[in-house]
Amino acid sequence: MSIAAAMAMRTRLSALSDSPELDVSLLLCRCIDKPRSYLYSWPERELTAEQQQQFLQFLARRIAGEPIAHILGERDFWSLPLAVSPLTLIPRPDTECLVERALEMLTGHENPLILDLGTGTGAIALALASERADAEVLASDFSSEVVALAQRNRDALGLTNLQLVCSNWFSDIPRKRFNLIVSNPPYIDPDDPHLSQGDVRFEPMSALVAAEGGMADLRCIIQESPNYLVTGGELLLEHGYDQGELVRQALSERGFTQVASQLDYGGNERISWGRWQ
Structure with missing residues (x-):
């Protein structure tokens, strides 16, 4: 051939x-x-x-x-080659919108403290650590196997300003105050028909679905984040294409200000944020 x-x-x-x-x-x-x-x-x-x-x-x-990323065992994200496995989400281009927005938020901050919740392969945390060598980045995941994968990616990239911890959302996060908290949590409704289509069939349900129509984990993070943010710190979340209004409402009700959303590369509302005063 x-x-x-x-x-x-x-x-x-x-x-x-x-x-x-x-x-x-x-x-x-x-x-x-x-x-x-x-x-x-x-x-x-x-x-x-x-x-x-x-x-x-x-x-x-x-x-x-079977997804290409699983066959090859890797996927590029933010120009970084990342090892992937069936234990994690496959990093997607639209999540780079969150990284772009996070870097904008960090403009003017020296030596910022950043927390990435539910890091998976470490894609978001690694991208931020690679762009901001002065930052101290902490990333977490509830699975020790997933944390080990993210650690391998960190070590392969030689990034020394990223630490990883096994934590179910905030359960084992040190009591620090961060300038920025980011997360791409599970946000798909368990009854969504797309779960039986395409690449997501090969990805872990624990990283995809959440109760309350996909909003449970987003609401949990919004509720707890103020306890870990400095005054003026910001929370930045990825969510479903149809959840922007619900996420903005939850942020506002919790007391966040300057609440807003941004479209992804496909023109869908994909990330939302707020500032804690």
Whole structure:
């Protein structure tokens, strides 16, 4: 099988994926250990028998619906290569909107203290730690296995300004006052039909769904965050496309000011925030 013939098999993914050519190229690059540019420069090159077998196995897994990130064991986020596993959410581009907003909020703050709740792979915390070397970042997750994964990502990136702790939301967070608390918590209604579609079928329900129509964890974080924020500190949350109004209401009722929301790259309300006075 040539590289060109392997690339032509993207047609098998056309009904499954929004980016079949990208999917096939990523799988193929892993098998031949070459960059994507190589695929287009040397389309006539033949795969070895071992490379072909691995590629076809990868392709079969993708056709069965398994996410590319799980097949390859990694996903880039904020230009950072992150190890992923079925224990965590796969970092998504729209979450980079939260990182962008967080960095704007930190403008003018020297040596800020940042808390990331429910860190998963560590994507948000690692992005902030990489951009703000002067920051002290603390990230938490309720699963010790997930915390270990985030620690591996931290160590691989050589970031020394990020610490991780096992905590169920605020249960084991040190009594510090942070300049910024960020979180991408579970926010999907358990009855949402999208849970049986696409990549989310392969992701842990504990990282996706929350009671009260998806609002339970968001409300918990909003309720407890003031106990961990400095005066003028801010809380920044990712939420569902249809939850912006509910999150703003919860923030305002708790006493946050300057409450607002922002759209994601798809034009949906995706992040909301407030300042604690």
